[in-house]
Amino acid sequence: GDSVTQMEGPVTLSEEAFLTINCTYTATGYPSLFWYVQYPGEGLQLLLKATKADDKGSNKGFEATYRKETTSFHLEKGSVQVSDSAVYFCALTYTGNQFYFGTGTSLTVIP
Amino acid sequence: DAGVIQSPRHEVTEMGQEVTLRCKPISGHDYLFWYRQTMMRGLELLIYFNNNVPIDDSGMPEDRFSAKMPNASFSTLKIQPSEPRDSAVYFCASSFHKDTQYFGPGTRLTVL
Numbered sequence: 660g661d662s663v664t665q666m667e668g669p670v671t672l673s674e675e676a677f678l679t680i681n682c683t684y685t686a687t688g689y690p691s692l693f694w695y696v697q698y699p700g701e702g703l704q705l706l707l708k709a710t711k712a713d714d715k716g717s718n719k720g721f722e723a724t725y726r727k728e729t730t731s732f733h734l735e736k737g738s739v740q741v742s743d744s745a746v747y748f749c750a751l752t753y754t755g756n757q758f759y760f761g762t763g764t765s766l767t768v769i770p
Numbered sequence: 771d772a773g774v775i776q777s778p779r780h781e782v783t784e785m786g787q788e789v790t791l792r793c794k795p796i797s798g799h800d801y802l803f804w805y806r807q808t809m810m811r812g813l814e815l816l817i818y819f820n821n822n823v824p825i826d827d828s829g830m831p832e833d834r835f836s837a838k839m840p841n842a843s844f845s846t847l848k849i850q851p852s853e854p855r856d857s858a859v860y861f862c863a864s865s866f867h868k869d870t871q872y873f874g875p876g877t878r879l880t881v882l
Contacts, residue, residue, distance in 0.1 A: 701875055701876075702863075702873035702876050703861070703873040705871075748813070757815065757818065760813045763812060
């Protein structure tokens with residue numbers, strides 16, 4: 660079946676470090692891929708998305724490229740800030756009416 | 771737009787009581803989703819609606835849970851009777867056609 664696998668957390672980085680959070684997916688077709696972010700005490704917010712192979716989603720310095728050949732959508736940021744501390748969820752959808760979410764990766768950035 | 775609105779933000783109740791969670795989706799959105807989030811199980815889809823009609827309720831844990839969407843701007847998730855294991859954060863989300871889901875701030879439910 661369709662699913663998303665994220666790297667286990669928690670991840671702890673120093674400010675200005677490079678961030679990678681791995682996400683791979685299993686799908687029988689050509690899904691859209693998403694990264695959502697959840698700040699403490701809040702709901703999930705869309706961070707970025709990509710709808711077809713080789714698309715790059717980007718927002719707030721974060722980027723992820725839809726790689727069909729490796730079935731991956733890894734999240735990257737060149738220089739993290741304390742304010743990026745949150746839980747990050749990778750997700751996929753085909754029809755839009757059901758999302759498959761990963762288990763979430765907790766990121767803590769220390770000054 | 772105000773975004774997805776959920777109420778209450780926090781609910782503390784005693785085991786056996788009825789709990790009703792409320793959601794107002796973004797105007798114009800035709801899909802509405804209810805999720806539950808716990809540390810143990812992560813984010814779980816409970817049920818979703820399309821144009822006010824329940825499409826898939828396979829994620830509803832048991833008969834104690836029920837959800838309704840009487841119109842395009844309101845949905846409820848009811849738990850009766852509530853149990854301590856129902857303690858979680860419940861999220862409502864909405865979307866327009868086959869696109870991004872927008873989440874509400876969640877209701878933190880504690881059942882004592």
